[in-house]
Structures are given as C-alpha cells and as structure tokens.
Amino acid sequence: MSEFWDFLVEGVNHILDPEGLDHFYFILSFCILYTFKDWKKILGLVTAFTVGHCITLFLSGLNIVSINTDVIEFLIPITILLSCLNNFWILLKDKSYKPQLSITYLILLVFGLIHGLGFSNYIRRFIFEDESIVLPLLGFNVGIELAQLLIVAGFLSIISILALIAKKNTKWIKLSVNLIITLLVLKMLFLD
Template sequence: MQDFWLYFGLGKDHIADLQGYDHILFVAALCLRYLFRDWKKVLILITAFTIGHSITLALSVLNVVNISTAWIEFLIPVTIVFTALSNVWEKKFEFKTKFPLIYFLALFFGLIHGLGFSNYLKSLLGKSSSIAGELLAFNLGLEAGQLLIVAAIMLISWIVVQAMRMQRREWLLFASGGIFCLSLLMAIERFPI
C-alpha cells in the first residue's frame, strides 16, 4: 500500500510540475470553455484524457509501443495548438450533443500525452515485473493533479467572467490565444530535425 501512495504522489506531482507546463497548458485549453456549473462535462472531459494517456502509458511501459521521444515532444505542443484553436469556434456555449468533438480530441490527444509520461515512468519502475498497481496509482495521481489544475483554471475563469465582468467569449479567445502562441512556439522549438 505504501507503493500505491508513492506512485500516486509521483503522478500528481508530475502533472502539476511547473517545469512540465505543456501538460498544464493542455488541460487549461481543454477546460477554458466551461464554467463551474459544467463540472460533470469537465469531469468526463478530463477522464477521457486520462483514459487516453493511461492506454499509451501502459503500452509504452510494457514495450508494446515505442515511438521516438523527439516526435512525442513535438506532438504534445501540437495537440495544445489544435485544442486552443478548437476554442475559437465555440460561440454560444450550448453543448447540445452528449459527446461533443472536444471529448474525442481529449481522448485522442491523451494517447499522445501518455507517451510523453512513459519514459519518466519507465525510469521509475526499472525492471519491475509487476507494474499494474504502480500504473494504476500513477494514473490516479495524474487524474488528481489534473483535477487540481482544472479547479484552478475554473476559478480563474470565474473571477475573470463573473467578478471582472469580461465577456465569456472574449475570455476564451484571450486565454486560448495566449495558450496557442506558447504552444506554437514550443512546437517550432521541438520540431525534430
């Protein structure tokens, strides 16, 4: 049980580490279009992302999938660019479909982000033969860390939209524009040559 909490803490700390701000930017871009009243939709969204990266994290740690680290480090900011761009088309904030496109993007992009975590987790696990418990704990820690980031982003959005009275669409465009610029710069810097 002690190993569970160790890997849980490592997962939580890894996602919330400011040096890995690309993951924080991605979660922010995913959640900017939502308000606190949309918490169920946000929970589904973040869980879709976690499922995606859990799949590739497990496959990579088990050496079923092996993709160049340089390409993964390039593709991660590309996913952020696309997510930030998807926010531009959100105008009415009426989520009429049960599973909007953003859920599928979160799941698919989670597959890419999971590969980004795999080298870190592989180095922690070493040659351990039984990794199911450690993978579960690490992924649950990632989910907990992501939920903390989501809470912070939604609090900031509430302050800007409700307390400061900025139009919701303007806030979405402003914040998404900043995320887009940062992630595009990251993608250009990380392009594998």
C-alpha cells in the first residue's frame, strides 16, 4: 500500500507543479463553462480526462505506445487552445445553447489520451521493467484526479466570489479568464 500512496503523492505533485502549467491551464479551460451547481458534470469530465491519461500511461508503461515527444509537446497546447476557442464560441453564443455532454466527455477522453502521452516519459522513470505497473499507475492517476479536483474547486470558488462581486454577471469574467488562458497558451506554442 505504501507504493500506491507514494505514486498517489507523485501524481498530485506532478499536477500541482508550477513547471507543468499546461495541465493547469487545460483544467481551467474545460471547467470555465460550469459552476458548483454542475459538480456531477464536472466530476464526470475530470474523470473522463483522467481515464484518457490512464489508458495512455498504461499503454506506454507496457511499451505498446510511443510517440515523439516533440509531437506531444505541440499537441498538448493545441488541446488547450481548442478548449478555449470552444469556450469563446459558447460564451458568446445564444444563452439557450447547451453543449452535448456526451460529446464533451468523448473530447475530454481523447484530450486525456494526448496529455497522458505527455506524462508517459515522466512516469516511465519510476517504473522498472520487472515491476507490475498496475499499482503505480493506479496511484499516480488517483493522485492526478485528486489534484485536478482541487484545481477545479479552487477555480470555481474564485469564480463564485467574483460573480458575487460582479452581481452574478459571470459571462465577462469567464471570457476574461478564457482570454488570459488563450494568450498564455499562444505564448507556450510560439515563444517557449
């Protein structure tokens, strides 16, 4: 059980590491459209994203999947940018528009697959060929899930407080945050 706990802590630390802001930006980008009232949807979305990680980490841990790191490092910010563009479209669209949740789950699963490939080299350093990868990967992914939920809870708390200050008009707050994330991701894509 100690090994599971060690990898859980490693997963939490990996997500909350200030050097890995791409994951942080992505989490914020896909939960911008929601509030605490949508906690079940958010939990499902975060979990779909984590399942995507888990699949690619498992496959890469078994050396079944290996993709050029440069390609993955390019695709990860692209997923964040796509999420932000989707947010702009939804936030500026008619209020009656409701995104298809099943499609959103599928998109987050696929984006999780891509982000998981970004973790694969990182996690391979901790897993030795003669060890079972199941327990370490399970612990690492549970840690990722917990850290993501912490980010979401913190972000939604801030948005809720800002909504109270702004008299419930969160559209412009969300658009502003989305714009900031978009600019940071464009910097990541073209200047880093």
